[in-house]
Amino acid sequence: MPSVRTLGLVVRTVDVFETSLIMTAFTRDLGKVSGLAKGARRLKSPMQGGLDLLGVSDIVLLHKASDALDLVTEAVPVERFASLRRDLAALYAGYYIAELLSDLTDFHDPHPRLFDAATVTLRHLGEPLLRSRRVLRFELACLRELGLMPVLDACAHCGVEVEAEGDSFAFGLATGGVLCPSCRTGQPHVATLSGRTLGAIRALASPGNAWRDPELGPGSLGAVRATLGAVISHHLGRRPRLLPFLGA
Amino acid sequence: MASGRLEALDRLIEAFGRLPGVGAKSAERLAHHVLKSPPEEALALAEAIRQIKERVHHCRTCYHLTESSEELCLICRDSSRDPGVICVVEGSRDLLALERAGTYRGVYHVLLGRLAPLQGTGPDSLTIDGLEERVASGKVREVIMATNPNLEGDGTALLVANRLADSGVPITRLARGLASGSVLEFANKEMLADAFSGRQCF
Numbered sequence: 001m002p003s004v005r006t007l008g009l010v011v012r013t014v015d016v017f018e019t020s021l022i023m024t025a026f027t028r029d030l031g032k033v034s035g036l037a038k039g040a041r042r043l044k045s046p047m048q049g050g051l052d053l054l055g056v057s058d059i060v061l062l063h064k065a066s067d068a069l070d071l072v073t074e075a076v077p078v079e080r081f082a083s084l085r086r087d088l089a090a091l092y093a094g095y096y097i098a099e100l101l102s103d104l105t106d107f108h109d110p111h112p113r114l115f116d117a118a119t120v121t122l123r124h125l126g127e128p129l130l131r132s133r134r135v136l137r138f139e140l141a142c143l144r145e146l147g148l149m150p151v152l153d154a155c156a157h158c159g160v161e162v163e164a165e166g167d168s169f170a171f172g173l174a175t176g177g178v179l180c181p182s183c184r185t186g187q188p189h190v191a192t193l194s195g196r197t198l199g200a201i202r203a204l205a206s207p208g209n210a211w212r213d214p215e216l217g218p219g220s221l222g223a224v225r226a227t228l229g230a231v232i233s234h235h236l237g238r239r240p241r242l243l244p245f246l247g248a
Numbered sequence: 249m250a251s252g253r254l255e256a257l258d259r260l261i262e263a264f265g266r267l268p269g270v271g272a273k274s275a276e277r278l279a280h281h282v283l284k285s286p287p288e289e290a291l292a293l294a295e296a297i298r299q300i301k302e303r304v305h306h307c308r309t310c311y312h313l314t315e316s317s318e319e320l321c322l323i324c325r326d327s328s329r330d331p332g333v334i335c336v337v338e339g340s341r342d343l344l345a346l347e348r349a350g351t352y353r354g355v356y357h358v359l360l361g362r363l364a365p366l367q368g369t370g371p372d373s374l375t376i377d378g379l380e381e382r383v384a385s386g387k388v389r390e391v392i393m394a395t396n397p398n399l400e401g402d403g404t405a406l407l408v409a410n411r412l413a414d415s416g417v418p419i420t421r422l423a424r425g426l427a428s429g430s431v432l433e434f435a436n437k438e439m440l441a442d443a444f445s446g447r448q449c450f
Contacts, residue, residue, distance in 0.1 A: 012366065017269045018269065043427060049398075052398045054399055055399070077436060085402045088407060091399075091406065095366055099366055241366060242366070245365060245370075
């Protein structure tokens with residue numbers, strides 16, 4: 001049975017038996033993995049607290065050839081995010097990131113950039129002024145990495161450049177982006193976005209510093225939150241459990 | 249139903265299989281053990297299960313377990329306990345672990361869970377309202393947070409502390425860091441960091 005070592009962010013744990021747990025981690029090199037950590041809840045466990053939720057650990061997995069769960073043989077804590085233990089809003093945002101990584105990604109499908117985006121976001125959740133923007137940026141990074149990013153610059157159906165009707169754009173949740181007036185008819189789950197909201201989503205998705213622009217006020221961020229929440233709910237097939245806990 | 253299967257036995261296997269940590273094979277083994285055991289032994293088990301569901305309920309004050317004849321648990325009824333100090337725990341098993349240490353003489357408040365929104369346990373699932381009422385009575389001098397020292401436990405403590413923040417009652421938490429009898433060499437950096445931040449006067 002070959003063993004593999006990788007950095008992983010623990011996104012889910014379930015207690016099993018008296019002292020063991022099943023952990024799910026989003027790892028940098030292997031993507032999402034699950035494994036049984038025998039005796040991990042014992043005081044003198046070799047896991048040394050390395051399987052605490054939302055912590056980055058150096059994890060060693062023993063791969064099972066059969067359908068049985070992999071075994072976690074070692075987990076050494078590498079990074080803890082202190083703000084999650086000091087600030088309830090930061091903790092809820094962290095749980096939301098864990099939910100997205102756990103439920104939107106597939107097993108053994110690595111996305112190193114998504115792993116890096118998650119750790120950078122978790123590291124900065126203690127900054128209340130930029131917290132909601134960082135979470136929105138992470139959601140967009142997550143959608144982009146997983147190939148689910150909504151099309152924002154052209155019609156998601158026919159590809160032509162989309163112009164606003166007045167100040168509003170049609171946004172197809174099922175189609176995956178903005179829609180031109182001729183494609184809008186007959187499309188299911190179409191929302192209407194203001195030009196300001198669409199501009200805010202573009203700014204938040206862009207690589208520069210436009211996402212820090214103070215012009216993106218709470219009004220437009222609230223609309224972006226609702227839109228991205230709807231997009232993610234569409235891909236998950238349900239509303240994320242943590243969505244009601246997030247502020248605008 | 250497959251040939252040779254018995255409906256009653258299958259029902260028992262299914263019931264055992266729903267218990268935590270019991271897989272299909274173990275459930276089958278337990279069911280066959282019950283089948284082989286003397287009738288009085290098997291019926292005593294059934295009676296014990298019936299009684300625990302009928303007679304045991306939560307204490308009106310602290311939400312620990314108590315018998316149906318009493319509204320308050322043994323600890324809340326004990327006049328030698330200090331009602332001015334409340335130790336907040338996630339579950340009754342944590343309370344029993346603290347009681348086994350035998351060093352704490354205050355009272356408890358059992359939250360009946362921990363804040364775990366990923367598993368569907370939100371703030372409304374916990375007994376924080378009851379704790380707020382107890383603290384609002386004005387007789388409480390200190391609230392000790394004894395939730396588990398992991399992210400969910402710390403999050404639960406944070407939630408409770410936020411809810412009690414306006415009461416003015418001091419909120420403390422159990423010390424953490426190096427375990428008695430351990431050695432520094434094998435302590436991880438989290439333990440050492442906790443031990444340094446929680447150091448005390450010698």
